[in-house]
Amino acid sequence: MTEVNKRLQELGVKLPDPPDPLGAYVPAIVSGNLLFVSGQLPLKDGNLIFKGKVGADVTPEEAYQAATVSSINALAVIGKETGDFSKFKRIVKITGYVSSAQGFTAQAGVVNGASDFFFEVFGEAGRHARVAVGVAELPADSPVEIEVIAEVEL
Amino acid sequence: MTEVNKRLQELGVKLPDPPDPLGAYVPAIVSGNLLFVSGQLPLKDGNLIFKGKVGADVTPEEAYQAATVSSINALAVIGKETGDFSKFKRIVKITGYVSSAQGFTAQAGVVNGASDFFFEVFGEAGRHARVAVGVAELPADSPVEIEVIAEVEL
Amino acid sequence: MTEVNKRLQELGVKLPDPPDPLGAYVPAIVSGNLLFVSGQLPLKDGNLIFKGKVGADVTPEEAYQAATVSSINALAVIGKETGDFSKFKRIVKITGYVSSAQGFTAQAGVVNGASDFFFEVFGEAGRHARVAVGVAELPADSPVEIEVIAEVEL
Numbered sequence: 001m002t003e004v005n006k007r008l009q010e011l012g013v014k015l016p017d018p019p020d021p022l023g024a025y026v027p028a029i030v031s032g033n034l035l036f037v038s039g040q041l042p043l044k045d046g047n048l049i050f051k052g053k054v055g056a057d058v059t060p061e062e063a064y065q066a067a068t069v070s071s072i073n074a075l076a077v078i079g080k081e082t083g084d085f086s087k088f089k090r091i092v093k094i095t096g097y098v099s100s101a102q103g104f105t106a107q108a109g110v111v112n113g114a115s116d117f118f119f120e121v122f123g124e125a126g127r128h129a130r131v132a133v134g135v136a137e138l139p140a141d142s143p144v145e146i147e148v149i150a151e152v153e154l
Numbered sequence: 155m156t157e158v159n160k161r162l163q164e165l166g167v168k169l170p171d172p173p174d175p176l177g178a179y180v181p182a183i184v185s186g187n188l189l190f191v192s193g194q195l196p197l198k199d200g201n202l203i204f205k206g207k208v209g210a211d212v213t214p215e216e217a218y219q220a221a222t223v224s225s226i227n228a229l230a231v232i233g234k235e236t237g238d239f240s241k242f243k244r245i246v247k248i249t250g251y252v253s254s255a256q257g258f259t260a261q262a263g264v265v266n267g268a269s270d271f272f273f274e275v276f277g278e279a280g281r282h283a284r285v286a287v288g289v290a291e292l293p294a295d296s297p298v299e300i301e302v303i304a305e306v307e308l
Numbered sequence: 309m310t311e312v313n314k315r316l317q318e319l320g321v322k323l324p325d326p327p328d329p330l331g332a333y334v335p336a337i338v339s340g341n342l343l344f345v346s347g348q349l350p351l352k353d354g355n356l357i358f359k360g361k362v363g364a365d366v367t368p369e370e371a372y373q374a375a376t377v378s379s380i381n382a383l384a385v386i387g388k389e390t391g392d393f394s395k396f397k398r399i400v401k402i403t404g405y406v407s408s409a410q411g412f413t414a415q416a417g418v419v420n421g422a423s424d425f426f427f428e429v430f431g432e433a434g435r436h437a438r439v440a441v442g443v444a445e446l447p448a449d450s451p452v453e454i455e456v457i458a459e460v461e462l
Contacts, residue, residue: 022262024269025284029246031305032187036247039285090335093344097287100445101363108330108447115332130325130333131347133405134445137254137288139262147285149340171450176416179438183400185459186341190401193439230395251441291408291442293416 003087007121008075019043022139025048027077030152034092035081037148040073041139042066051141055104060145067096067113068148075121082152090125091118097145100134107132114146129136158239161275162229170228173197174237176293181231184306188246191302194227195294205295208256213295221250221267224300228268229275236306242296243305244279245272251299254288261286268300312393316383323384327351330447335385338460342400343389345456348381349448350374359449363412366451375404375421378454379432383429385458390460397459399426399431404454408442415440422454 008015008110018027022036028037044051044063054063057128071122082088111132118126138145161291162169165220172181196203196219208217225248250265252258264302265286272280292299316323326335328418329346336345350357362371375450379402384407408411419440426434446453 021284023266023284023286024273026281027283029244029281029283031246032344033384034188036283038283039287064275090337092339094333097284097285098445099288099306103445105445105447105449107445112331119332127337129337129344129346130329131333131403131405131453132331132447133347133453134174134407134447135287135445136290136444137252137257137259137261139259139288141259145285145287147359151345157365158384175438177420177438177440178427179434180401181437183398183435183437185400190457192437193441208371212340249439251439254440289441290417290444291411293408293440293442295413299439299441 002085011120015072015079017071018077018080023133028081030081030105033151033154035078035150037074037077037153039145039147040070041071041084041142042069044069047144048140050143053099054110054126054143055101062107062130063098063110063143064074066111067110067146068117070144071114074146074148078150088154089153091122091128092151094150095147096132097135097138099143100142101137104134107134110144130146156239165274169233172231172234173227174270184235187305187308189232189304189306191228191231193299193301194224195296195299196223197227198223202294204297206297207253207255208264208297209255213237214260214263217252217297218265218267220298221264221300222271222296225268225271228300228302231305237283241307243307245276245282246303247283249301250286251289251292253292253297255268258288261288267271319428321380323387326388327381327383336389338389341459341462343381343458343460345385346379346422347453347455347460348455349450350377351381352377356448356450358451360451361407361409362380362410362418362451368414368417371406371418371451372421374426374452375454378452379422379425382454382456385406386458388399395461397461399430399436400457401437403455405443405446405450407451415442418452431449
């Protein structure tokens with residue numbers, strides 16, 4: 001078992017099978033040292049754990065959880081692409097898209113649900129550059145979508 | 155004629171001249187093995203083929219077409235930057251921004267207009283990681299904007 | 309003093325200390341030759357120079373300025389990460405997120421506030437690929453957020 005899997009066990013996180021893409025694309029592409037993970041939604045056993053806009057239908061606390069679950073799905077993809085993390089080096093960048101009700105401007109706090117998770121799992125290798133924005137709508141009425149770029153060994 | 159050009163001819167796709175940027179930037183930059191293409195709109199002969207928000211002014215089927223036309227423009231840029239595709243390796247990632255009316259959550263289907271196109275043209279080399287989001291507004295009232303990252307030979 | 313610092317002095321631009329991240333992330337990550345800068349807001353001395361949606365609370369001219377100030381902050385981060393620009397090669401891509409009032413579709417003009425600035429400072433090395441979109445909301449009610457990818461020497 002790799003260090004990462006030990007750490008996930010300590011945190012009580014069980015990685016799911018990577019969710020199926022919702023369209024004609026693949027979960028991830030490796031190009032050189034960069035692993036581009038497709039946008040991940042807060043799916044658990046095939047269902048979104050929350051639906052709707054943050055600040056109206058979904059609370060900031062629920063959205064934080066949604067960002068964490070999206071990140072767990074991203075991590076499942078990363079695990080599969082890196083031989084169970086044996087070639088994983090670190091998280092490089094995440095972009096957090098938050099489906100935002102009119103006037104909701106606390107996107108940074110929501111996307112911390114992803115950032116905190118990666119830091120908990122990987123420590124310094126989980127620190128990343130980040131973009132957080134509030135969008136009008138997301139696929140399947142998801143409150144959050146998380147995109148990850150990671151670095152891998154060649 | 156390269157394989158890609160043969161394939162485009164079979165599909166009846168004629169690549170236009172790459173559209174002019176709408177601002178103080180360039181159509182694409184190559185850095186290492188990565189080719190970053192600027193966001194492409196569904197312009198044909200200088201005009202957007204549809205305008206407005208998907209789910210209100212523009213139907214999902216029209217928006218799918220708009221995503222395809224945006225991708226044809228991205229492909230024109232890629233062709234120009236890769237010596238008519240001689241240095242092209244594959245599509246790495248696309249981000250599809252869909253100008254979405256309140257309550258429209260079928261962004262994945264719209265962005266398939268780009269994903270399906272790249273797979274039709276390139277086969278496996280057209281498979282990519284993907285992000286699809288619904289935004290509030292797009293430049294010039296475009297319903298769709300497609301951003302592409304491709305891999306090229308050094 | 310490097311060429312870049314001379315040029316900034318000519319332009320009357322004084323780089324601030326890079327703003328603190330608004331969450332559990334870092335201002336930038338270098339991976340290979342690519343420097344990924346976290347999304348930058350138009351902060352000056354810790355405060356946003358404008359707040360609200362472009363086309364309603366904020367004029368396009370003010371938003372152009374906001375894009376420039378966001379870019380100055382991005383440049384401060386780049387300077388810090390590249391040994392005061394000694395390892396800087398060029399700007400690769402920028403993504404401009406514009407918090408847009410209903411019906412505001414002049415995002416390209418707003419994001420020119422970033423594009424023009426990088427060209428003024430770096431000349432050809434400042435030319436970049438670009439994506440400009442109109443989002444529903446931005447962190448802290450910022451009118452603009454600018455994300456930059458730069459190329460650096462190894």
